[in-house]
Amino acid sequence: xxxxxxxxxxxxxxxxxxMLKGGVIMDVTTPEQARIAQEAGACAVMALERIPADIRAAxxxxxxxxxxxxxxxxxxxxxxxxxKCRIGHFAEAQILEAIEIDxxxxxxxxxxxxxxxxxxxxxxxxxFVCGARDLGEALRRIAEGASMIRTKGEPxxxxxxxxxxxxxxxxxxxxxxxxxREDELFECAKELQVPYDLVKYVHENGRLPVVNFAxxxxxxxxxxxxxxxxxxxxxxxxxxxxxxxxPQKRAAAIxxxxxxxxxxxxxAELSENLGEAMxxxxxxxxxxxxxxxxx
Amino acid sequence: MRIGxxxxxxxxxxHEQVLRALxxxxxxxxxxxxxxxxxxxxxxxxxxSTVMGKLLRELGLFQPLWEKIESGLPVLATCAGLILxxxxxxxxxxxxxxxxxxxxxxxxxxRQLGSFYTEAEMRHIGTIPMHFIRAPYVExxxxxxxxxxxxxxxxxAVQYRNQLGLSFHPEVSGDTSVHRYFxxxxxxxxxxxxxxxx
Numbered sequence: 001x002x003x004x005x006x007x008x009x010x011x012x013x014x015x016x017x018x019m020l021k022g023g024v025i026m027d028v029t030t031p032e033q034a035r036i037a038q039e040a041g042a043c044a045v046m047a048l049e050r051i052p053a054d055i056r057a058a059x060x061x062x063x064x065x066x067x068x069x070x071x072x073x074x075x076x077x078x079x080x081x082x083x084k085c086r087i088g089h090f091a092e093a094q095i096l097e098a099i100e101i102d103x104x105x106x107x108x109x110x111x112x113x114x115x116x117x118x119x120x121x122x123x124x125x126x127x128f129v130c131g132a133r134d135l136g137e138a139l140r141r142i143a144e145g146a147s148m149i150r151t152k153g154e155p156x157x158x159x160x161x162x163x164x165x166x167x168x169x170x171x172x173x174x175x176x177x178x179x180x181r182e183d184e185l186f187e188c189a190k191e192l193q194v195p196y197d198l199v200k201y202v203h204e205n206g207r208l209p210v211v212n213f214a215x216x217x218x219x220x221x222x223x224x225x226x227x228x229x230x231x232x233x234x235x236x237x238x239x240x241x242x243x244x245x246x247p248q249k250r251a252a253a254i255x256x257x258x259x260x261x262x263x264x265x266x267x268a269e270l271s272e273n274l275g276e277a278m279x280x281x282x283x284x285x286x287x288x289x290x291x292x293x294x295x
Numbered sequence: 296m297r298i299g300x301x302x303x304x305x306x307x308x309x310h311e312q313v314l315r316a317l318x319x320x321x322x323x324x325x326x327x328x329x330x331x332x333x334x335x336x337x338x339x340x341x342x343x344s345t346v347m348g349k350l351l352r353e354l355g356l357f358q359p360l361w362e363k364i365e366s367g368l369p370v371l372a373t374c375a376g377l378i379l380x381x382x383x384x385x386x387x388x389x390x391x392x393x394x395x396x397x398x399x400x401x402x403x404x405x406r407q408l409g410s411f412y413t414e415a416e417m418r419h420i421g422t423i424p425m426h427f428i429r430a431p432y433v434e435x436x437x438x439x440x441x442x443x444x445x446x447x448x449x450x451x452a453v454q455y456r457n458q459l460g461l462s463f464h465p466e467v468s469g470d471t472s473v474h475r476y477f478x479x480x481x482x483x484x485x486x487x488x489x490x491x492x493x
Contacts, residue, residue, distance in 0.1 A: 011426075012407075012411070015464065018467065019343070019428055019429075020305075020342075021304070021342075022304040023343060042346070043304055043342065078401060078402060080406075126407060126408060256353065256354070259325055260325050
């Protein structure tokens, strides 16, 4: 590959996220689940050893998945395969890059490996997606080289409240930056602890410079439609699918809900007879707030 | 000029932005009801072809779009869109709309690490930037398909009558010449012109 290709690598990585827009990325733990997800219309799958609800239940340290397991999933589907590494664990990220993962999620769902530094994602050729609760976190991750952002939400709970909170917070802050005078942007960059250029981009364009998905707690077609109407460009569904009574049907319904998120009549049809949703835990009932990891 | 952009999944907004900047009116096709108005051209965008193909069928869009393409509606298909149009998909039994007599190979350059950028000549247009993202290429062309561009000896752009199929993504390149060419095709078709290359 020539120099031009290397220079445009980050652009190509942002563009892959653009191709995922309007889609649903599903957590899977086996090749069989990956096939079910693909058939149901997932635009990508996230390969991980345990879904967040089980990580939450099991406790202990949770780490990057076994590469053999990830390769099994890569072999089972034709859609992009993503995988998670721990916050700050650049060696895990190097391993994921070596097995040619399509996207790395530097994720608060796993136990953080570093409580100060995130991975310097500019040192990698593969793209990274990172979680964020507000504009500052999102722009810090982008400055470190993330080419896609998702709300953190609260994974493994089946409770959408935190994803909603994070999306609204981000929208509010973007609107605020957009309405500022140009001479106020310098102070804003200082306040958000992010580079000035990124604040300027948000001011001029009224959006993040990368694609922004919703994640953490989405369990029903209505949850997915809610997040899309709040401005998400697509949705991650983790525990919500394979912790439910009829994963195949629920997965397909969530995919269609994301495409036609404003059509309440269709959403009503999609929501019918989906079987048991994942049980879920309310945010007041959980001891471990994953969204607090990695600021 | 009113262009419908298939908006079931993928990078449809990027196409709309380019087309609007060129003065065309755009609307999104997400379900059958969206097809009731005037339609002078169709864009099948990039995204995931498995998702788009499935939703085309389940949302009742497959048959009406197939009929419109067969009866001469100009189509611009990029990446996953090209896969939707292809008569044959290499190594797979199934196909989607199947109106373009070519065989395409999916994920032909491998995973995201194989994605690349280059500049190359496209017939009727000139040298343009080409963004290949987990892209397919055309393995075989049949009856009267015109090859418009090749990169490293692989066919990456074709035209067959009213159908323009590209492996790459002009909608993210900042260059509007492919969309201008497509709007020209739509204008010709609207004026009762034939669909062979201009």
